[in-house]
Amino acid sequence: MVLAFCTSLFSSRTIPPMENETEHKPIAFSPPDITEAEVDAVAEALRSGWITTGPRTKELERRMGAFTGTTGFACLNSATAALECALRLAGVGPGDEVIVPAYTYTASASVIAHVGAKIVLVDAAAPNEEEQPFDRLASRFHMDPLALEEALSPRTKAVIPVDIAGRMADYPALLDALRFASGWSASNEVQEAIGRPIVLADAAHSLGATRDGVRSGQAADFAAFSFHAVKNLTTAEGGGLAWSNPDLSDLPIYDRIMHLSLHGQTKDAMHKEAGSWEYDIVDLGYKWNMTDIAAAMGLAQLDRYPALLSRRRELVERYESNLEGSRVCTMAHASMACDSVPFESSRHLMLGRIAGATEAQRNAVIAFMADAGIVCNVHYKPLPMLSAYRALGFSPDDFPHACALYENEITLPLHTLLSDSDVDRVCETLLRAVGECA
Numbered sequence: 001m002v003l004a005f006c007t008s009l010f011s012s013r014t015i016p017p018m019e020n021e022t023e024h025k026p027i028a029f030s031p032p033d034i035t036e037a038e039v040d041a042v043a044e045a046l047r048s049g050w051i052t053t054g055p056r057t058k059e060l061e062r063r064m065g066a067f068t069g070t071t072g073f074a075c076l077n078s079a080t081a082a083l084e085c086a087l088r089l090a091g092v093g094p095g096d097e098v099i100v101p102a103y104t105y106t107a108s109a110s111v112i113a114h115v116g117a118k119i120v121l122v123d124a125a126a127p128n129e130e131e132q133p134f135d136r137l138a139s140r141f142h143m144d145p146l147a148l149e150e151a152l153s154p155r156t157k158a159v160i161p162v163d164i165a166g167r168m169a170d171y172p173a174l175l176d177a178l179r180f181a182s183g184w185s186a187s188n189e190v191q192e193a194i195g196r197p198i199v200l201a202d203a204a205h206s207l208g209a210t211r212d213g214v215r216s217g218q219a220a221d222f223a224a225f226s227f228h229a230v231k232n233l234t235t236a237e238g239g240g241l242a243w244s245n246p247d248l249s250d251l252p253i254y255d256r257i258m259h260l261s262l263h264g265q266t267k268d269a270m271h272k273e274a275g276s277w278e279y280d281i282v283d284l285g286y287k288w289n290m291t292d293i294a295a296a297m298g299l300a301q302l303d304r305y306p307a308l309l310s311r312r313r314e315l316v317e318r319y320e321s322n323l324e325g326s327r328v329c330t331m332a333h334a335s336m337a338c339d340s341v342p343f344e345s346s347r348h349l350m351l352g353r354i355a356g357a358t359e360a361q362r363n364a365v366i367a368f369m370a371d372a373g374i375v376c377n378v379h380y381k382p383l384p385m386l387s388a389y390r391a392l393g394f395s396p397d398d399f400p401h402a403c404a405l406y407e408n409e410i411t412l413p414l415h416t417l418l419s420d421s422d423v424d425r426v427c428e429t430l431l432r433a434v435g436e437c438a
């Protein structure tokens with residue numbers, strides 16, 4: 001674990017391996033792709049005198065809004081903050097319920113507890129008997145609209161679908177399922193404006209993805225993005241909240257986010273001009289603001305982002321070609337002619353499943369890869385398997401489809417510091433590991 005962590009920190013394309021070291025060099029799971037452009041941008045921010053929230057943060061908000069095609073975009077210090085901020089904007093609290101997939105990372109669900117609401121987990125969809133169980137075009141990692149429909153109650157105030165691995169969920173089907181939210185009533189003006197439980201996309205993985213011509217951020221009422229160190233676009237730590245529902249256009253959403261993100265203060269440092277220091281506290285808010293140092297890195301990353309996405313596309317296609325016909329079946333990141341709805345993933349994670357493998361065999365494959373200097377991962381251990389969620393009364397037995405997905409899932413290295421030969425080596429080693437361990 002220490003070796004993997006150090007490798008992730010210090011991997012750099014600026015120091016290519018010696019020719020005789022290439023075959024044995026460690027392959028990190030997801031190191032950040034940082035160039036001199038990011039270094040220069042951060043240095044310029046440091047020299048400018050604005051190191052907390054300032055003009056660079058506001059510029060990143062403007063450009064992210066344009067990139068996602070959303071009505072508004074607010075930069076915050078994490079996607080977790082963005083998720084909680086949206087729930088608080090919508091007045092979600094004690095006595096309310098929020099539905100979230102069991103197959104996700106804890107951040108998608110813990111924010112529900114933070115606002116005092118009840119976490120309602122739903123299982124993944126059952127395999128379609130007419131399809132091969134490991135058909136790479138099937139996406140059972142997303143929230144199942146039928147499970148959502150069954151979980152609705154008069155107390156349901158929000159739904160949090162997850163765009164896992166960078167592929168957007170089926171938002172039209174999820175919105176259609178919300179028609180069955182009988183007995184629902186609004187708790188505040190945001191809920192009243194939307195007129196149903198809010199759909200809050202956990203879009204931490206999907207910046208730049210599209211589904212049926214709709215961009216990530218546009219498909220839900222709110223969308224939370226992550227700019228964490230391992231994400232496609234990084235600010236080291238950071239995130240953002242986007243909104244696009246036209247029913248919210250008459251509400252001061254951005255102002256409320258700013259208040260929540262800075263202790264409820266009505267005036268930030270940029271607006272405390274000489275002789276105009278006075279402010280008010282209108283809410284008992286939080287400390288969720290992004291710094292200009294982080295935003296400077298984000299602006300440089302955003303300049304490079306189309307090229308980064310293009311390189312991810314090449315890497316995924318090489319993985320798919322190398323693994324075609326093997327026991328390792330990967331989640332599809334782009335639609336094919338047979339798909340009814342066109343989609344394009346952001347290709348954040350290379351999710352795969354080892355057909356017929358047990359959990360122990362999958363873990364043995366990961367250990368085999370580690371011994372070969374290749375770091376793999378698992379996304380995710382379903383929430384009911386984790387101690388904190390067991391303590392809340394959840395049991396893995398109630399989520400058999402999510403647990404079956406987890407049992408043989410393996411996530412392969414996918415980042416823009418990989419070379420083509422790195423991908424070939426990962427695949428060759430993986431196929432050997434599967435043959436010996438599973």
